[in-house]
Amino acid sequence: MKKISQYKLIIYISLLFTVFYNFSFFRNFSLAYSFTGINILYTISIFFTLFLFISFVLSLLSSRYYIKPFLIILLMVSSFTAYFMDTYNVIIDKEMIRNALETNLNESLDLFSFQLVLYVIFLGIIPSFLVYKTNIDYGSFKKESFRKIKTLLLILLLIVITLFSTSKFYTSFFREHKTLKYYANPTYWMFAIVNYTKKTYFTGKIIVKKTGDDALIDETPEHKKELIVMVVGEATRADRFSLNGYKRDTNPLLEKEEVYNFSNMSSCGTSTAYSVPCMFSKFTRDNYSHSKAVSNENLLDVLKHTKDVNILWRDNNSSSKGVAVRVKYEDYKSKDLNTICENGECRDEGMLIGLDKFIKDSKSEDIFIILHQMGNHGPAYYKRYPERFEKFKPICKTNQLEKCTKEEISNAYDNAILHTDYFLSQVIDFLKPYSNKYDTAMFYMSDHGESLGENGIYLHGMPYFMAPKEQTHVASLMWFGDSMKRQLDLNRLNSIKNNDFSQDNLFHTILGLFEVQTDAYNKKLDILSTIRKEQK
Numbered sequence: 449m450k451k452i453s454q455y456k457l458i459i460y461i462s463l464l465f466t467v468f469y470n471f472s473f474f475r476n477f478s479l480a481y482s483f484t485g486i487n488i489l490y491t492i493s494i495f496f497t498l499f500l501f502i503s504f505v506l507s508l509l510s511s512r513y514y515i516k517p518f519l520i521i522l523l524m525v526s527s528f529t530a531y532f533m534d535t536y537n538v539i540i541d542k543e544m545i546r547n548a549l550e551t552n553l554n555e556s557l558d559l560f561s562f563q564l565v566l567y568v569i570f571l572g573i574i575p576s577f578l579v580y581k582t583n584i585d586y587g588s589f590k591k592e593s594f595r596k597i598k599t600l601l602l603i604l605l606l607i608v609i610t611l612f613s614t615s616k617f618y619t620s621f622f623r624e625h626k627t628l629k630y631y632a633n634p635t636y637w638m639f640a641i642v643n644y645t646k647k648t649y650f651t652g653k654i655i656v657k658k659t660g661d662d663a664l665i666d667e668t669p670e671h672k673k674e675l676i677v678m679v680v681g682e683a684t685r686a687d688r689f690s691l692n693g694y695k696r697d698t699n700p701l702l703e704k705e706e707v708y709n710f711s712n713m714s715s716c717g718t719s720t721a722y723s724v725p726c727m728f729s730k731f732t733r734d735n736y737s738h739s740k741a742v743s744n745e746n747l748l749d750v751l752k753h754t755k756d757v758n759i760l761w762r763d764n765n766s767s768s769k770g771v772a773v774r775v776k777y778e779d780y781k782s783k784d785l786n787t788i789c790e791n792g793e794c795r796d797e798g799m800l801i802g803l804d805k806f807i808k809d810s811k812s813e814d815i816f817i818i819l820h821q822m823g824n825h826g827p828a829y830y831k832r833y834p835e836r837f838e839k840f841k842p843i844c845k846t847n848q849l850e851k852c853t854k855e856e857i858s859n860a861y862d863n864a865i866l867h868t869d870y871f872l873s874q875v876i877d878f879l880k881p882y883s884n885k886y887d888t889a890m891f892y893m894s895d896h897g898e899s900l901g902e903n904g905i906y907l908h909g910m911p912y913f914m915a916p917k918e919q920t921h922v923a924s925l926m927w928f929g930d931s932m933k934r935q936l937d938l939n940r941l942n943s944i945k946n947n948d949f950s951q952d953n954l955f956h957t958i959l960g961l962f963e964v965q966t967d968a969y970n971k972k973l974d975i976l977s978t979i980r981k982e983q984k
Contacts, residue, residue, distance in 0.1 A: 451585035454515045454592075455507055455599045461519055461579070462503040465634060466495060468571060469526050472533035473498070473631040475904075480625050490617050497610050498632060504603045505635050507596065512586045520576040526634040527572030531564050535850055536827070536906035539630040540637040542644035544909045546738070547719040552766045554781070554792070558828040561848045627914050647739060654743050659730055660750030660959075660968035665757070665814065667963065672931055674814040674962050675807065675886035677875055680724060681868065681894030682765055682823030683908060684923040686713065688865050691925065696840065698865040701873035705927060708941055710975075713924035714950040715896045719909045723895040724769040724820075727951035730968055733912075741770065747955045748775045750968055751816055757962060758810040762799040763820040772818070781822075793831050796821045796871045800878050807882065814962055815886070819875070823868055826898060826907050829860035833867035854901045861900055876927050883929030889961060893954060894922040924949070940979040949975060 477494060481487040510518060529540050538544065586592065611618050621628075630636055686692050690699045691709040716726035716733045725741040726733065728748065751757040752775060761772035764780045780786040780799045788798035799819045807815055824832060828847040840859035844852035872892055879888045897919040899905040908919045928936065956973040959966065960980075971977045 451583045453595060454510060454512060454584050454586070455595055457515070457519070457579070457582055457584060458506045458510060458599075459503055461523070461575070462499055462506060464575060465502050465526065466499040469530045469633045470498065470631070471530070472537060473628065473633065476628055476631055477625075480628070490614065490621075493610060493614050493617065494621070497607065500603050500607045500610065501632075502635055504600065504607065505638070507599050507603065510596075512584075512592055515584065516579055516582075519579045522634050522638075523576045523579065524568070524572040525637065527568045527570075528564075529633055529637050530571055531567040532559075533631060533633065534567075535563070535848070537904045538907060538909055539911060540640055541630060541909075541911055542640045542647065543717065543719050543722050543911075545637075545640055545644045546648070547721040547909060550721045550766060550769060552781070555766055555825065558825070558831070558847050561846070563848055563850075627911075630911065630914075647737075656742075657744045658749075659745035660964075660966040661753050663750050663753040663959075663964050663966035663968070665754045665962060665964055672885070672887045673812065674816075675879065675882050675888045676814075676816050676958070676961055677879060677890045678816065678818045678958065679872060679875060679890065679892040680727075680765075680818060680820045681892060681923060682720065682821050682825050683896060683898040684824050684865065684868060684894035685897035685918050686711065686921045686923045687918070688862060689923050692923070696862055698862055699869045700866075701869050702925070705873065705876055706933075707876075708926045708928075708938075708945050710924040710926075710949050711946045712948045713893065713922050714948070715894070715920050715922045716951040718896045718912060718915045718919045720765065720895050721769050723951065725771055727893065727895070727954045728771045730955055732952040732973075733950065745774075746771055747958055748772060748816075748818075750959065750964065750966060751962060753966075754814075754962075754964060756814055757816050758806075758813040759816045759818075760803075760806055761818045761820065764794060764796050764799055764822045765820045765825070768818075768820065790834065791831075794822075795834070796823070796868075797874050800874060803878065816958070816962070821868065821871070823894070824861060824864040824898060826861075829857070829864050832864040837863050837867045837870070839863060839866055849901070849906050857900050861898070872925075879927075879929060883931060886929070887932040887935070888929030889932050890927040891924075891954075891958070891961075892926070893924040893951065896920070897922050922951075935981055936976065937979040937981055941976070944975075944978070 481490055483491055532538050533540065587595065688694055688698060690697050691702060692711045715723050716736060717723040726736045728746045729736060729741050729744065731740055748759055748771060751759060759775040761768050761775060761777045762780050763777065764786065768777060778785060781794050783789050783794065786794040786798035787801055788795040803817065822832060827849050830843050830845050840862045842856050843860040843863065844856040846852065849857055875890050879890060882888050896908050898908050899916055899918045902916060902918055905916060910916070910919055912920065953973050953975050956970050957975045959969045960974040960976055
């Protein structure tokens with residue numbers, strides 16, 4: 449085989465990336481610029497610019513010592529990212545990477561498909577094999593350095609010429625269509641990995657700062673203890689709850705209960721790995737970051753500081769995302785604990801089994817139980833519920849959503865909502881017998897929403913500033929036992945329940961329910977602060 453320089457190989461690979469790995473980029477570009485008239489020239493120009501930019505980045509990062517493994521890794525990873533971007537129109541940013549790394553094996557298997565295999569074979573394995581077999585002409589260090597500088601300068605010159613030759617177009621493009629850069633493969637996911645690594649592993653020694661260590665609960669002995677269950681939902685968008693006016697009856701059981709539905713609840717993020725730590729942190733969405741979450745105590749720690757609240761986190765999802773690392777945690781995706789499992793799926797209602805013993809063992813303490821649902825985790829919505837909940841038909845019975853109609857996807861998703869309705873009603877039924885002894889309440893809040901094919905977008909995880917409302921408008925509601933209801937002005941609650949709320953309110957609302965006194969509490973962010981009778 450004839451020898452070629454590593455930079456000629458990079459040019460070939462960059463062209464391959466531009467043509468075969470950037471379908472999502474050009475699909476989204478075509479939505480902004482139709483392929484007619486002068487836009488044909490702009491399309492050719494953007495193709496050439498993307499090719500040059502990929503070539504420049506790869507040439508800059510290449511070295512004779514690792515060029516082949518470097519390109520092979522890029523090809524293999526890019527085959528996966530191309531599949532997910534092309535299929536679900538998702539973006540591979542640092543939060544998507546965080547979410548992917550914190551996803552367990554079973555959830556990953558839900559994303560496996562024959563089409564993914566084809567992407568990996570034709571865009572990953574075959575070109576990687578060709579790179580491996582390529583006979584590269586390595587010159588001396590001096591010669592290679594000269595080639596590198598010459599290649600970079602030439603590419604840079606061509607980029608400048610291209611940009612200036614259609615400067616009016618690029619001035620508008622970079623200003624009005626900044627989001628298109630998120631679809632550039634492989635350059636954006638490479639940047640995202642660097643960004644994720646820097647902000648996750650190179651932040652120095654993590655010292656967890658105390659939050660609310662002054663917390664106390666000052667109650668008279670005759671005051672009833674609180675028993676509060678927090679249900680953290682998964683991928684449940686608000687507009688699919690019939691409680692919010694959805695045309696289908698997806699909440700038949702909850703509609704029979706006296707629940708207070710928050711119709712305008714916004715999430716902190718668009719992924720579990722971001723939203724769950726955020727909703728339990730003291731920070732509002734505007735001030736939140738992953739580094740702050742891991743370096744500051746959260747709501748559970750504040751309750752623990754009171755020495756009066758017994759806390760349990762039960763998880764039927766991937767994990768608590770770091771929230772429950774300092775409290776009692778139980779993994780209910782395990783058949784060893786969850787006795788309601790079928791066909792490899794452990795059901796959310798299994799988390800209720802054995803809670804009676806936990807409550808009994810808590811004796812004279814307040815009790816806070818968090819149940820983290822599997823809920824509507826996609827794309828295999830059809831797996832999220834037992835067969836008896838298959839009310840809406842036909843359904844999408846595959847994780848390859850592109851093979852299903854929007855109706856089939858919606859039907860499977862809505863059936864999963866029906867199962868969440870059942871689970872929440874079971875939680876309420878569980879709490880009712882305890883309402884004589886405890887002040888009982890349930891607070892349900894989904895972590896984020898879900899796209900079901902609107903504008904070609906599926907699943908979740910879009911950057912918040914460009915995420916559709918389907919991913920940020922989440923389902924949320926509360927239920928109160930009789931003794932707790934007597935402490936609240938329920939007419940007032942009915943008048944404010946449709947106000948704009950967000951996951952920023954969770955931290956302070958839970959502290960208010962437990963009547964915790966601490967400087968960390970912000971009365972203005974407590975949803976219930978204005979309706980407590982004793983505060984009038």
